[in-house]
Amino acid sequence: KAGVTQTPRYLIKTRGQQVTLSCSPISGHRSVSWYQQTPGQGLQFLFEYFSETQRNKGNFPGRFSGRQFSNSRSEMNVSTLELGDSALYLCASSLSLAGATDTQYFGPGTRLTVL
Amino acid sequence: DQQVKQNSPSLSVQEGRISILNCDYTNSMFDYFLWYKKYPAEGPTFLISISSIKDKNEDGRFTVFLNKSAKHLSLHIVPSQPGDSAVYFCAASADSGYSTLTFGKGTMLLVSP
DSSP: OOOOEEEEEEEEEEEOOOEEEHHHHHHOEEEEEEEETTTEOOOOOOOEETTEEEEEEEEETTTTTEEETTTSSSEEEOOOGGGGGGGEEEEEEEESSBBBBOOOOOOEEEEEEOO | OOEOOOSSSSEEEETTTTTEEEEOOOOOTEEEEEEEEETSOOOOOOEEEEETTOOOEEEETTTEEEEETTTTTEESSSSSOGOOOOOEEEEEEGGGGSSSEEOOOOOOOOOOO
């Protein structure tokens, strides 16, 4: 069974640009969550999608948005990039709503560098 | 305000000895806890979990202990192996696991031969 895939793996952008990251969950998984990992803050929850609906949202500005398609694939978008947005963005999928009772499986992440 | 804290950024242990990774939490609503391991350039991998109705859960070389009164949990790895060298994240959730995971900042474990 293929794992969670994320594209692209590496991305370099400049301040003010926007970026779209993609995540394909494990087949059959309906929940996709996004996390930002930085050295200073560790792993922080961005948002969660289930059946094309955003179910939970972390404490991030509106520049961060996402969506989920009918095939459960998800994209997240960051507009007006700032230097502080440089991070590893991780996507995780689970069978149902993201919770400890359904283990979340993480993708390898997209490393975003903002110059 | 960090609700899940891993106060040790790094830990060095010799192969064969015990590794103890600690995690503290402040939110009394948390009732489900997990440990994830992360190698460089890979996403975190689920290791072991424990619900608040237990105080210990064991899986092979990995044991998680939960002290609810102290709001503290720990992960024991016995015996430690060089392949265990990774960053370990503690995570917690409320509502028996149906809410978002909150992660600690991680502890880098280095197991030397």
